[in-house]
Amino acid sequence: xxxxxxxxxxxxxxxxxxxxxxxxxxxxxxxxxxxxxxxxxxxxxxxxxxxxxxxxxxxxxxxxxxxxxxxxxxxxxxxxxxxxxxxxxxxxxxxxxxxxxxxxxxxxxxxxxxxxxxxxxxxxxxxxxxxxxxxxxxxxxxxxxxxxxxxxxxxxxxxxxxxxxxxxxxxxxxxxxxxxxxxxxxxxxxxxxxxxxxxxxxxxxxxxxxxxxxxxxxxxxxxxxxxxxxxxxxxxxxxxxxxxxxxxxxxxxxxxxxxxxxxxxxxxxxxxxxxxxxxxxxxxxxxxxxxxxxxxxxxxxxxxxxxxxxxxxxxxxxxxxxxxxxxxxxxxxxxxxxxxxxxxxxxxxxxxxxxxxxxxxxxxxxxxxxxxxxxxxxxxxxxxxxxxxxxxxxxxxxxxxxxxxxxxxxxxxxxxxxxxxxxxxxxxxxxxxxxxxxxxxxxxxxxxxxxxxxxxxxxxxxxxxxxxxxxxxxxxxxxxxxxxxxxxxxxxxxxxxxxxxxxxxxxxxxxxxxxxxxxxxxxxxxxxxxxx
Numbered sequence: 001x002x003x004x005x006x007x008x009x010x011x012x013x014x015x016x017x018x019x020x021x022x023x024x025x026x027x028x029x030x031x032x033x034x035x036x037x038x039x040x041x042x043x044x045x046x047x048x049x050x051x052x053x054x055x056x057x058x059x060x061x062x063x064x065x066x067x068x069x070x071x072x073x074x075x076x077x078x079x080x081x082x083x084x085x086x087x088x089x090x091x092x093x094x095x096x097x098x099x100x101x102x103x104x105x106x107x108x109x110x111x112x113x114x115x116x117x118x119x120x121x122x123x124x125x126x127x128x129x130x131x132x133x134x135x136x137x138x139x140x141x142x143x144x145x146x147x148x149x150x151x152x153x154x155x156x157x158x159x160x161x162x163x164x165x166x167x168x169x170x171x172x173x174x175x176x177x178x179x180x181x182x183x184x185x186x187x188x189x190x191x192x193x194x195x196x197x198x199x200x201x202x203x204x205x206x207x208x209x210x211x212x213x214x215x216x217x218x219x220x221x222x223x224x225x226x227x228x229x230x231x232x233x234x235x236x237x238x239x240x241x242x243x244x245x246x247x248x249x250x251x252x253x254x255x256x257x258x259x260x261x262x263x264x265x266x267x268x269x270x271x272x273x274x275x276x277x278x279x280x281x282x283x284x285x286x287x288x289x290x291x292x293x294x295x296x297x298x299x300x301x302x303x304x305x306x307x308x309x310x311x312x313x314x315x316x317x318x319x320x321x322x323x324x325x326x327x328x329x330x331x332x333x334x335x336x337x338x339x340x341x342x343x344x345x346x347x348x349x350x351x352x353x354x355x356x357x358x359x360x361x362x363x364x365x366x367x368x369x370x371x372x373x374x375x376x377x378x379x380x381x382x383x384x385x386x387x388x389x390x391x392x393x394x395x396x397x398x399x400x401x402x403x404x405x406x407x408x409x410x411x412x413x414x415x416x417x418x419x420x421x422x423x424x425x426x427x428x429x430x431x432x433x434x435x436x437x438x439x440x441x442x443x444x445x446x447x448x449x450x451x452x453x454x455x456x457x458x459x460x461x462x463x464x465x466x467x468x469x470x471x472x473x474x475x476x477x478x479x480x481x482x483x484x485x486x487x488x489x490x491x492x493x494x495x496x497x498x499x500x501x502x503x504x505x506x507x508x509x510x511x512x513x514x515x516x517x518x519x520x521x522x523x524x525x526x527x528x529x530x531x532x
Contacts, residue, residue, distance in 0.1 A: 005034040017075050020063045021390055022399060027069040034080045038263040044076055046179035054523045057257045059148030062141040065489025067256050071526050078147055081118045084264055086196040093123040111269040112170060112192060117147030117262055134272035136162035140383055147262050152487035153237045153254030157310035160445035166253045171266030174252050177519040180216060184249035193266055205248035212248055221517050226510040228503040233406040235446045236481035238502045239511055239529060256487045256528040258515050273341030278369040278378040282332035289313055289334040290413050291361050293444045297409050306350045309339040311445030318441050321388045322381045330365055337382055385441055389452050396456040401464045403451045403471060407480035412447035418474060419451040422467045426453055448484040469493050472501045490527040497531035
């Protein structure tokens with residue numbers, strides 16, 4: 001008999017758990033469980049295995065790929081997993097009025113935060129800042145659970161300098177579909193994590209060349225690396241992104257929960273930048289915006305000072321949304337939000353570089369934020385854009401269809417032009433010309449673009465999906481990724497799992513075979529990546 005909270009009337013009492021922010025899939029479930037710890041998760045998994053009942057892991061519900069949406073069976077909601085058995089301190093985030101049981105292990109220039117999977121990204125950032133540390137990943141939806149960030153390998157704006165979530169996960173615990181558990185960490189952190197982090201597990205995982213080996217009850221499950229060629233981009237979470245540098249814990253990072261449920265995370269923190277500038281740059285046209293982007297990319301490529309933390313592009317529609325909340329924002333044709341971290345001794349030099357550079361590019365208007373309050377206002381304006389789009393989507397009653405495509409840097413101008421062309425074409429064919437038809441924003445430093453279609457009819461949904469397939473074909477042809485940061489979840493096009501458009505039917509089958517080795521009856525997170 002399970003001791004966790006269970007609710008059978010999911011539709012009546014917990015309808016929000018049958019969807020996420022995407023609106024892509026309408027879910028269905030018989031029961032929803034609210035485990036509080038890893039042992040609860042193990043019990044639920046074992047009971048589901050015995051009854052051959054599908055289980056879908058649910059995080060904060062902020063995803064936009066349908067990953068947490070149940071197709072049937074049970075929902076395992078991680079909302080109550082706010083404490084760690086080995087946590088040695090309690091901390092309350094006043095912003096969300098939520099209390100977490102955590103551990104902080106401090107060294108000279110870095111620290112390790114042991115966090116429960118229901119701790120929000122913003123809470124992690126708030127805790128780090130309050131205690132003199134810095135967690136660099138900055139995905140747009142900061143109310144997301146860290147467990148969901150790990151499952152999708154979320155990135156965001158600051159990945160331009162600091163990389164995605166994967167780079168900052170140094171350890172994790174997970175429960176496999178059969179209810180067995182494993183604790184993993186990066187090799188260099190084995191002696192930095194407490195022994196308790198590795199106790200009470202049933203499974204070990206090792207790496208041998210280009211294969212992972214799961215050791216369980218005297219048996220070995222061999223997971224050879226997929227043979228498909230990975231996109232030539234700085235941001236990619238399409239399918240299984242395993243490389244020669246991958247370690248066993250990377251099985252669970254970015255795999256959309258198809259191999260197991262993450263139950264605890266060890267995150268690396270660093271000392272915060274002494275100074276951060278947020279520069280909101282207003283451009284006359286896309287040509288001018290692309291010059292700013294090219295300059296920032298060149299700084300990173302040549303490793304010349306200063307290298308920005310983030311470089312974000314916003315089209316005229318996105319700028320208009322910001323203007324609606326802050327009338328000091330001009331109605332520019334495009335805008336760039338650039339974040340720059342600087343030490344005290346190089347602060348003046350960094351400011352001088354950007355002032356001179358923007359002047360040479362003919363930038364006539366910009367807004368510079370330097371205090372925490374000012375920077376948070378810039379972030380508020382940036383995050384307001386997808387929030388506003390999501391509200392429009394819900395009002396339209398159709399799914400939001402947005403690209404999550406990245407390309408090699410030299411092809412970003414072409415991708416932006418193609419997205420603009422398709423957006424204008426879609427908008428011109430609307431039944432109601434007064435409605436906003438699309439908006440574009442991009443993590444432009446990583447040549448990663450979101451074209452967001454806002455269909456209001458089934459015919460418009462069909463038309464937008466076809467345009468997304470056409471853009472996907474271009475992206476793959478130039479060595480790009482069709483999933484740069486959000487994961488593929490349950491996305492399908494032309495009746496096929498989206499992964500087929502990246503790696504073909506052979507790639508799909510390779511991932512499906514790996515999934516079936518760990519989860520023979522395909523019960524966990526059905527529909528994610530492989531479509532079944």
